[in-house]
Amino acid sequence: MAHQAEVSMKVNGAESKSVIEPRMLLVHYLREELNLTGTHIGCDTSQCGACTVLLDGDPVKSCTVLAVQANGKSITTVEGLASKEGLHPIQMSFWEKHGLQCGFCTPGVMIAAIGLLNENPDPSEEEIRLALEGVICRCTGYQFIVDAVKHAAQTLREAGETKVAMADSMKA
Ligand code: FES
Ligand code: FES
The missing domain is CATH 1.10.150.120 ([2Fe-2S]-binding domain)
Structure with a gap:
């Protein structure tokens, strides 16, 4: 079995914890593990920016970050913008x-x-x-x-x- 890594991070205010392959990209973690498919993948060359999320408040292209690099950090995706009061x-x-x-x-x-x-x-x-x-x-x-x-x-x-x-x- 491939080596596995445990990651935990706060995503849109909620704690998430998973065991994943260390090579998993943050964008795949968000979309496939957490089902947050609002973060899009528009290229495989790190150019389009459709995958941009906030990592501890700073925008990053989540296809350029390993999920393990976000361990212990705070992420905001587009799903984290609206509240029950309405759109952001x-x-x-x-x-x-x-x-x-x-x-x-x-x-x-x-x-x-x-x-x-x-x-x-x-x-x-x-x-x-x-x-x-x-x-x-x-x-x-x-x-x-x-x-x-x-x-x-x-x-x-x-x-x-x-x-x-x-x-x-x-x-x-
Ligand atoms: S998917 Fe295009 S820059 Fe990340
Ligand atoms: S790519 Fe269609 S609105 Fe920007």
């Missing part, structure tokens, strides 16, 4: 500003946007485009995505949020 302000902004078409890239785009807004609550268009350059969208032409992120930033500033609250932290 980022999701609402993408809805209102038509920041998606097919939606395949959208989970990664929104997570990357959260990473940006946590660092910079009032980004310029250029800063938004720079922060999102690692996530590729084949449909939208990006302008509506930029508009959605600007709108989300404004909504969060008006709400007085200096960090983008996650559904799991709002539950706590």
Whole structure:
């Protein structure tokens, strides 16, 4: 039997623990072990960004991280954004500003946007485009995505949020 490793991490506020092959990528752990299929796989070259999740608050491409490297850490996926009160302000902004078409890239785009807004609550268009350059969208032409992120930033500033609250932290 292949060597196995035990991993435990907090995913969207819930503790998860599994025994896996040490070579398992974080994206496969999330999708196959935890059934969190909102984190997408759009390439096998680490270029598309559809797999982007927050790892201890920082956006990472989860196809470039081994699940064992996330041991003991905290992960947020797109499933962690909405709460029982409704959609997250980022999701609402993408809805209102038509920041998606097919939606395949959208989970990664929104997570990357959260990473940006946590660092910079009032980004310029250029800063938004720079922060999102690692996530590729084949449909939208990006302008509506930029508009959605600007709108989300404004909504969060008006709400007085200096960090983008996650559904799991709002539950706590
Ligand atoms: S699946 Fe394309 S960058 Fe991760
Ligand atoms: S909305 Fe289709 S890939 Fe971005």
